[in-house]
Amino acid sequence: MMKKIFTYNSLIKTFFLLITPIFFQYFALGFIWHSIYWGVITFALLIWAFFIISTPLIGRVGCGWFCFFGSASDLSSQKSLYKLKWKKPKLWLRSLMLLMFFTSAIFFYFYNKRQGITHDFKIITNFLKLNFNKHYQLVWFIDISIALFFGFIAERRWACKNLCIVGSLSAVGAKYSRLLPVIDTQKCTLCKICENECLVRIPMIDEIIKNNGLITNSECILCGKCIDVCPENAVKFKFVWNRNKFKEKSPEVIPDIRKRIALKKAKSKAKQVNINSKCSQCTSICK
């Protein structure tokens, strides 16, 4: 079941990607802005508010399983031109996007209120028209194109990490997420396959060593790809209620991993100087 989680993830993401044109008014992130602007609580606002609020419990499930923009960028990022390693989100860019988004939306809300067009906040969930008319078709096309473009030319999920306001807010809650990828450090061989395949390129090896196998990076979208690709079946999703307790419970793991790294380095060094290291006895006893 756990091994198949990425297959389910791909199916669900494809499903939402395909139905987005029909339910665009519910899914499109831009309608959060429209909702504030018009002073109306819509489905789009409720859905994304739910995903943001639930991040301290279930992490960024909305980003990894639901969002059509993220799914589209995952498609093109597999062939990305940009092969560099993980980079942290740019905090200044995130802050700027948040500032622009909310100040403009709130400004227009008060402007509309002054004009008498809108009053206090009202719940009209389907306020935005439900037919996929020309305007929405264009917005959908632009959104998909931007997602594919960034996926292709930038590092994986660059736009999610730097431009999206839902992503920025979700990352704050995901710092405390209880649902995490957990690595069985007794099985893990530090082969790095999960790091190379991760849809966000999370620095898995650093995380494994630093946190005794807990992947606590708030950019993790819980896609399950690391579970799928791990040759040792060492990755699982688990609810970890107390991260510190979890780390304390496995204190012997870190030295064990460091020993394995040292051994790996020694082996590759032995190969370089053409030593026959098939039995590895020399490298395992070498200090």
Ligand code: SF4
């Ligand atoms: S960060 Fe934004 S665009 Fe990216 S998957 Fe999450 S909600 Fe969608």
Ligand code: SF4
């Ligand atoms: S793919 Fe598995 S064995 Fe390799 S580093 Fe990741 S968790 Fe460890």
Ligand code: SF4
């Ligand atoms: S760490 Fe695993 S679950 Fe998280 S984004 Fe990377 S591949 Fe997906």
